[in-house]
Amino acid sequence: MITLFHCMSARSFRPLWTLEELGLPYELRMLPFPPRAHGRDYLSINPLGTVPALFDDEVAMTESAAMCQYLCSRAGPTPLDVQPGHPEYGNFLNWLHYGEATLTFPQTIVLRYGRFEPAERLLPQAAQDYRRWFLARLKALVPALSLRPYLCGDALTAADISVGYALMLADYLQLTSEFPAGVQAYWARLQEGAGYQRALAAQLHAARKQGVSETPAPLVLPV
C-alpha cells in the first residue's frame, strides 16, 4: 500500500494529483504545516521534516517530481507517462524537472523572504528579484503550449502535474495576473481536469477527517 504524507496544497500535491489521475489506492496522511514545528513526530518518519514523503513497501521517497515519475512507472503503461524511445521523452523529463527546480524553487525565496521570516529578516529585494526570475522562466512555456494543449502533446502527463503545481503555488502568491496569456489559459485548463479536482477534494476530506487545518501551506503564517 502506498502512503503519502501531505500538507494542504504543498508540493506533496504533485504525487496526490498523480495518484488520483492513476486511480491507485493510497493512504493520505495529513500534517499541519510546517511539520517540523507542528508535527515533531514526523521527523522520525522523514528526518528532513519536509513533505512529501512517500512510502511503498521498502521504497521511501522525498522528491515530489520523482514520485510522479515513480508512480507512473509503477502503475503504467499510462498516458500520464512518456517512455524512453518516444520522441517526447526528453521533453517530458525536462518539464518534469523544470516544474520543481526552475519554477518552484524561486517561489520559495519569494515566500520566505517576502512573507515567512520575522520582519527584521525580510529581504524585499530578494523577494522581488526571485518573483521576476520566476515570471521570466514562465516564458519558456509559451512556445511549448502555442500549438498543443499540454506540454508533451494532446494529453496530460506527469510533466504537466509537475509544472501545474508550480502554477498552483504562484496562484497562492497572486502572480496569475502576470502569467503570459498562454500560461493563464493552460493553468485554467489544468484546474478543470477531473484528477486535479479529485485531488483537491481528497486533501480537504482527509484534513477534515484527521483534524488538520484546511489552510493551504503557502498561506500559513510563520511560527
Ligand SMILES: N[C@@H](CCC(=O)N[C@@H](CS)C(=O)NCC(=O)O)C(=O)O
Ligand atoms: N524538492 C522537494 C522539496 C520539498 C519541500 O521543501 N517541501 C516543503 C513544502 S512545499 C516543506 O516541507 N517545507 C517545510 C520545511 O522546510 O520545514 C520536493 O519537490 O518534494
